[in-house]
Amino acid sequence: MIKPGTIFAGLAGLLSVVGMARADETPPHPTMWYWHNWSDHDGISHMTHCPIRNFDLKTMSKPAGPQWQDRLKEGPAQVIFTVQPAHWDGAWHPDPKVQWIVPLKGSWYVTAMDGHKVVMGPGEVSLGEDQLSRKDQQGHIGHDAGNVGDDPVELMVVQTSDTPTSDQPCRFK
Template sequence: MIKRNTVFAVLIGILSMTGMALADETPPSPTMWYWHNWSDHDGISHMTRCPIRDFDLKTMSKPAGPQWQNRLKEGPAQVIFTVQPAHWNGVWHPDPKVQWIIPLKGSWYVTAMDGHKVVMGPGEVSLGEDQLSRKDQQGRIGHDAGNVGVGPVELMVIQTDETPTSDQPCRFK
């Protein structure tokens, strides 16, 4: 007859080899990603894919269970919902404020002055921070943005009171 402790030890070993965790074990901290549209010291905008990693496992409101949270910065913000009509194109322009942009429906693109174009769909996140960009020889400033496809695009925009920076890609972690 096999002892219960032996079976339990074998089960733990199998779970650890397969990467599975026991229910009461804390899962590893997650990594999320966002696109950062930032400007360098020459005033040229760039798109960089950035990780968010500094999560804490805690409740937002008791008695709700804990969830991974990363509070980037406290401060005033304004939430704006936008619906860009079909075939919308924003032409070259800088973001009005440091702002987080999350597509809710449809896909849109952002092209930085360095030529890097990123297409984003529902659930992807972009940080617009190209206010310090300057016109280049082609007359471009900031970024070009527009809809992908034939339908409208719904976005949630969270404008912050952050001061724009230069030469700091991925400054929020």
């Protein structure tokens, strides 16, 4: 005969072995990633893969349960949803404002002035902050962007009132 609780105790042990936390344990701090399109002091844009690690486990609104949160900066923002037509070509341009860009459907690319090209798909995050870039010898400024594939690309853009910086890759951690 199996004692009451034996199956559940065995299951809890198995979950801890495979890395899943029990309900009464605090899960490990997460790390998320974003691409930062930033400009250096010479006005050249770059793409850097940056971690977000300063999470606190707390509720956003009681009685909802706690979730990991990293509040990067408070302040006004505007949310914009865009649909770029198939084969959209953004040409070379700086971001209009410091803005977070999240692809929702489809893939798009960003190429910085240093030649680093990043292709991003749904759920990846990019911080556009190349407003301080300056035209190079080829006439490039900011970044080149466009769609990958034959379908439209849906993006969510969160434009902020942040002042653009230079020489600060990964400034939001």
